[in-house]
Every structure is written in structure tokens, then in C-alpha cells.
Amino acid sequence: MIRSSRTPVLNIFLRISDSEPITLSCKRSVLRRKCFSSRVAVEKTFAASVPGPIVRDESHNITAQVDDLLRRTREIGTWGNGRSNDIFGSGNNLVAFSGGIDSSLVAQLVKMVNDGHRDEDGRQRHAAVAVLGVGPALGAAQHKLAKEVAEHIGIELVEIATAESTSEGYIANEGMACYHCKTHLYQALNAVGRHAETMGRPDPDGEGGRPATVLYNGTNLDDTRDATRVGLLAASDFRVASPLDRTAKEGVRAAARHLGLPNWAHASSPCLRSRLAFGVQATSEHLERVERSEEFVRTVLKLGVERSMRVRMLAGGRAAVELDEVAFEDGAAVDVLERAELSKKLNQFGFSGEVIVRKFKTGAVAAVAKQKENEKVAA
Template identity: 45%
Template sequence: MSLMLCARSAASRIVNISHSVRRRPRYFSSAVDTDSVVSAPSTANDEVTVTTYSSRSSSSSDTPKSYPLSANNSMKLVDRLLQRTSEMMDPHAANVIAFSGGVDSSLVAALVHRAFNNYHISYDSNPSITQRRGSLQAVLGISAAVSQTQIIMARTVAQTIGIELTEVPTSEGSDETYQRNDGYACFVCKTHLYSTLENVANTVMKQQLELRQQLNDDQQQKDDAYNSVILYNGTNADDRTDPTRLGLIAASNFQVHSPLDQITKDEVRAAAKHLGLPNWNAAASPCLRSRLAMGVMATSEHLRAVEKAEEFVRNVLNIDEAVNARVRMLAGGRAVVELDNSILMDTSHHQFSGDDSEESWVARSLRESGFEMKCINEWGFKSFGGVRGFKTGSVAAMPEQKIMKK
């Protein structure tokens, strides 16, 4: 059966959605200028270098690869993105960005914010009410799958952009299909999220229409004609090659707009850098559910376990948000730490000898910190399976065999 039919089958099991509204950086990639991450947009003489650490292919190297892009080309890229975003955006509609604080949705928020503010539409009868008939806000869905670190980052980026941020609880955690984590969790999660975002937008539109009751009837009829919702997400061209992203089907079902779907992740980072976004070179930050292997229940306890473990690993190893670091929960509750190979192969820490000479500095640091005991005694893991190189993507992949049987 086709993927779409399988997704619809999963959708039929979704429960009703509750629409509730309302240290110094250490390990960086060599490309990161720590003093310019939060600086103003690049000048014409600057060169942006984007670094990636890994590939979806298991045979590829995790050695950092640089993709230089001149500031002039970055400017042209941003101009092209602004043009594309402006064509999608309606200043009279309720424009809502599915915002996570990651670099993709942050760039979209910056683009839509700029495009929206390029429109200056005022009412002759009462220009003080508003310059536009529509609205704009970034919405962050809050659940156990979103770490506190990510929430803080989202707030910081929204403040940098100057866009209104609304934090809304989402209810995918109570959905049995999501909890089973059998390959459809991403689709279920995004369906809940986009439904909630639509509800937020409808609430805002209702409030604005009530505010404009003081306008004359002719103007009110014009406003009613623009009573629409436009949702945006940060899907880029690279995302569309990932077969595990069933959330893309949910986005299609809700007709979500994707201003970045024609550019790569490297171009996303270059554009974000040019616009001065503080997270332009931060490592990918998918939801905590992506750390759970297929079949490991997506419960708040399991999600909290990987969040606590990852926070501990970053603190012990003194690594910054630009480095990929994951704590996976595999079958049987086994914890596995994943790190960029550039960190695992760092020889500057091999200053010990004797029986420990064959032990990596990462394994040694975790052992001395009591990481394994904390995993078992404090966070709810059953065992610790060691350290391995990071590979991008979810460990709860799409259940291809199950799809074929349907």
C-alpha cells in the first residue's frame, strides 16, 4: 500500500486534539567564529563557511566538510528567499510559523517577519488600528518531547528576530499511536501540531475581527474576504530525501508552506548567518522522541531520561551546541551515547597511560563521572551500551515492512 494510504490509516487512529492556546562555548567546529555568532549580518567582505559533521550514508566520513559562501552570494540567496516567501505570504491572513528554535524554522520566521513588515496597509478611516489586516506569530509547541534547552533557544531566537512567540501545549503525548512509536509518531505529532496552530490562528483572527467592528460595513466586508490561515514550516530540500519524515505528509495535508524547500541545509545556514541569527551553526535539534528506537514507548519518562542524559553528557564532556550529541534509548532500555567523530577522535585528551591507554577520552570521562550509574539509578535506563559515532536521523525509522503488508 502507498505511504499516503498508510499515513491516512495512522491518522484514523489519532485521538481528539486539545486546542490549548496560550559556560562559555567549548567544542566548536573549526568554521565557527565564536565572536560573530550573534553579530549583525555579514558585510560584503565576509565569507560564510558552513560545516556539516555527518552524512546519512554509513560509508561516508564524519570529518567536518566546509561549504564557503561569499557574503555577496549570501545576500543574493536571502533576496531570493525573501521573494519566494513574499509570494507565499498574505499580509491580510493569519500567518503562523511552526517554530522550534532550530535553524530551519528560525530562518523561516525571520523571512516571514521581514516579508510581512514590508507591507504597509492602513485604514483611511482609522489608521491607528493596524497597518495590516492580517497577523504574524511564531508558535512553539510545548510537550515532553521538547527539551528545556530547545525552549530557551527558541525564546532567544524569537527575541533576536523581533517576532511574537506563542508557546502552546500540544497533546500528542496522550495519543496511543504516538506512544507506540512504531514508525508513525512523527506523522501523529505533526498532525497534532498543525491542528493546534490552526486553532491558534483562528483565535487570533476572531480577536482581530472583533477589534475592527468599529470600521464601516464596506471595510468590514473587505476584511471578511481575507479570513484565512497560512502555516509555515522549516522543511528544506535535504529533508525531502529522508524517508523517515512522515511529518511531511501531515504538512501536505494541512497545506503548510515551506519557503526553504528548494535550498539545502548548507544554504539554510549561510542565509541564517547572513541575517545574524544566533543559532546559524547549531547542530540539528530534532525532538527528543527521535532518540527512541522503534518500539520503545514514547512516554514522558523515556523522553525525560534522554533529555537528562544528554544534558549530563554535554556538561561532562564540555561540548557546545554546535556539536552533535545524542543519548539514544534502544530496545530493552539500553542507553547509547552518540557523538561527532571529530570529538571521538580528538587526541588532545590522551594524557593517561597504563591499562587505560586504549580507552577513549570520552569513555574515560563518562566512566569517571558515574554516567552509567546515573543512567540506571536516576534516569530510568536499564543499561549503558557505550559510545559510538553520530549518525543523523531518527532511530525510530519508517516501518517499511509494515507498510508493505498493508
């Protein structure tokens, strides 16, 4: 069994209302920066190696955090700055929606801000729409989840076919694939917005220089600090609003839970293209190979939606299965995969050679550098 060197951790229990606590583990060096960024009441209990009393911090209130998010959403939306509702038709606040926790929270916030507005005839205005880009990188499970979450929120969901798979820069997957993908997505959202404007009475120039349609995404504070997220460049090009850009992931999750979103505890699951190593072409065949393999691994290991797992496609058609720290260091999961003849099964899906099993790391194949440590070959 492979074990990595351990850093002392602090176990943080986030308590919201009277429900069960969420448990997070954070390295001491990043505790203050990462774990205390969410506005929730916390109880600190130290690991055995870090003795000390329980300390309560009641200064941060989740209700206040949600109120702040609603205020920010209102300020950057089409209902901000005193704009009157007679210039809006349906769908002028468009959320780039994936069904993930970040875009789901934004969809909920945008809907809450825009619900209740009526036109001069007294009819209800539904000026919030979630737009789901449908392409080869959207897995079937994520597609299903997106529809379920949108229905739970009660927001209109529009599905649009995106054309990133026709872009040479996207297919090449040499560092700018996300930029090309998001560019196609925001172009499609703009098209939806233009259609919505023709159905209403928009101000073509926007009031105070603001466009009649506002696009939103789920970019959070942690995303803005990640140099690999080149899709943020596309968001800047299209002036996409990011209500969560001052909120860290922990705060996003806490707010989503407070608002009752069904996916608040789901592990992050970016598009299938993110599983491809630098230079591995983003073709439909490769993406389908990854999707089938991940479905197999999740089924064999009986992993719940809150558990992180990836099947990465490396150079030469090889596969790397990444498990979260608990599963990897326990070792039992690797044994289960070996008994399930992991390499043989993934080879049937189109991969080649022996499969590497290693610890999960966000963005592990985003750069050219190869990850060698914490790896193990599964039969």
C-alpha cells in the same frame, strides 16, 4: 580507540563578509550535490590526499539568496498575489516554531515580509506570529532557546500546549509518531489562526482559493529527501507552506548567519522523541530520562551548542550515547565518560545495563534495523 575507514574529504571554507570562515567536511561523492547547493562565495582547499590549487567561486551571492527566500516567502504568504491588507488581522501568517535554525530562519523571513504593512487607519499590522508547541518532547533548554530567538527576531511568540501524548499512534512510536505529533501541532496552529481571523476582517473563503491564514514550517530541501520524515505528510494534509524547501541545510545556515540569527551555528536538535528507538514508547518518563542524560553528557564533555550529541534509548531500556566524528575518533571523550562512570549515572536516570558509545548518525534509531558497527561499551 575505535577508528572507522576514512573517505577522502574536501574541506570547504564558507566566507561571509569579513567574519571567520565556517569549515565543513564533505565526502567527495556528495560534494557537488551537498556542498555547492548554498548560495555563498566559497573557497575550496583540498585535503593533502587531493592536491590542487585554491579555486574561488564568486558566482553565488548570499544577499541574492536571501532576496530569493524573501520573494518566495512573499509569494506563498497571505500578502502574496496582491491581496489587500484590509482583510487581515494580527497573526494570519503562523510559523510552526521550535527555536531550531530552520524554523528560526522562516520566522525571520515571514516577519520581514509582513513588517511595514498598515491598516486603513495607519496603524501597524503585525501579521506574523511564531507558534511554539509545548509538550513532553520539548526539552527545557530548547524551550529557553526558542523564547530567546523569538525575542531576538522581534516576532510575537505564542506557546500552545499540544496533545500528541494522548495519541496511541504517537506513544507506540512505530514509525508514524512524527506524523501524529505534527498533526496535533498543525491542528493547534489552525485554532490559533481561526482566533486571529475573528479578531480581524478575514476573507473566509480566501482569495483565489487561498486560505485566510497561512501556516509555515522550516522544512528544507534535505528534509524533503529523507524518507523517515513522515511529519511531511501531516504538513501536506494541512497545506503548510515551506519557504525553505528549495534550500539545502548549508544554504539555510548561511542565510541565518547573514541575517544575524543567534542560533545560526547551533547543531540540529530535533525533539526528544526522535531519540527513542523504533517501538520504545514515547512516554513522558522516557523523554525525561533522555533529557537528563543528554544534559549530563554535555556537561561532562563540555560540549558547545555547535556540537552534535545524542542519547538514544534502545530496546530493553539500554542507552547509546552518540558523539560527533571528532569526539568519537579522538577517543578522549570516551575516556572522560568512563571516568565519569557513564553507565552508573545513566542507570540512575532509569536506563539499564552498560552504555554504548558510538559515532553520531542522523536518524540512527528511525528504523528497525540495529546499528552494530562503530560501537564501544563505556563503563
